[in-house]
């Protein structure tokens with residue numbers, strides 16, 4: 293029996309926060325897309341805590357409508373030989389992520405096709421899912437830490453994996469921290485704790501792909517209510533292929549994840565924004581998708597410096613972005629201090645393509 297075949301400009305694989313943001317940006321640019329997710333209900337399956345900084349709300353003011361709580365600072369506890377606490381000042385919001393996802397889904401459905409329970413299985417000229425073939429011009433990897441599409445394209449080279457667990461607990465905070473402090477752990481392990489009065493989540497991660505060792509640590513800690521997560525980190529200055537021919541990746545599949553996963557929502561938003569512009573440029577003007585590599589690299593690179601250096605570099609980076617996108621109009625300010633601890637980040641202007 294031959295499979296049904298669909299034709300589309302953009303196939304987005306993965307309906308996590310990055311796939312949803314991208315579908316919304318593409319809708320605004322009138323780009324035809326199909327959004328698929330192997331889960332039957334990805335909207336209710338949220339991986340993150342939902343904590344975002346003021347910066348995210350500045351970029352996406354609608355987010356405030358979904359805020360459940362706000363905080364004046366966020367604390368992170370990082371396990372090392374000596375226990376360290378990072379407090380990041382500024383406003384933070386805890387979002388009702390299910391409500392936000394529903395909102396994003398509703399607007400995506402108005403413009404494109406959304407199909408849940410549909411899993412990408414192979415790429416063979418077409419994308420082959422569990423029930424049809426999809427012929428696409430651009431395929432987007434929004435599959436999260438597994439980077440599934442990247443693997444099919446044989447672009448997975450990053451061996452630097454982080455295995456992590458998330459521990460669910462109602463009343464963690466100070467008491468819960470002792471779970472970790474009282475036990476021995478080596479330098480390679482670190483943990484993060486997001487204390488949210490009753491919404492607490494704790495994560496402990498282990499650099500290096502040694503599952504057996506990792507599970508032993510968990511057992512030693514006496515932790516039973518947990519779920520495993522896997523992510524990869526991209527080392528600073530390491531170059532990773534984020535776009536190649538008709539492949540492009542957004543969100544966690546890009547590997548731009550720091551050990552604190554907090555910030556993923558903001559990064560997903562920024563990458564989806566850039567990706568939507570580049571995709572539109574590719575479809576309409578033949579601008580190579582590979583330019584996205586440069587945009588993302590410039591964007592994140594410029595942020596890894598302290599303010600005074602960044603100021604000098606900013607001009608050049610902006611010029612590059614402008615050149616790549618053929619841009620002529622300033623549309624927004626992007627700010628991102630989550631990703632660069634210790635430095636206070638000022639805004640950087642980004643440009644929209646003159647599409």
Ligand SMILES: Cc1cc2nc3c(=O)[nH]c(=O)nc-3n(C[C@H](O)[C@H](O)[C@H](O)COP(=O)(O)OP(=O)(O)OC[C@H]3O[C@@H](n4cnc5c(N)ncnc54)[C@H](O)[C@@H]3O)c2cc1C
Pocket residue numbers: 305306307308309310311328329330331334339340341342343344410411412413434435436437438440458493495521542543544545553554555556557558560
């Ligand atoms: C414990 C934890 C807490 C976090 N807390 C925060 C926080 O407070 N704030 C913050 O900003 N970030 C947080 N993060 C980070 C944030 O969750 C991620 O950065 C974000 O979810 C990445 O979204 P994504 O869309 O790239 O990937 P995902 O959300 O993983 O979505 C990927 C989707 O792709 C689908 N998929 C995979 N393979 C296929 C396939 N073959 N076919 C079809 N579909 C497929 C999956 O079903 C999934 O729905 C946290 C992460 C963790 C693990």
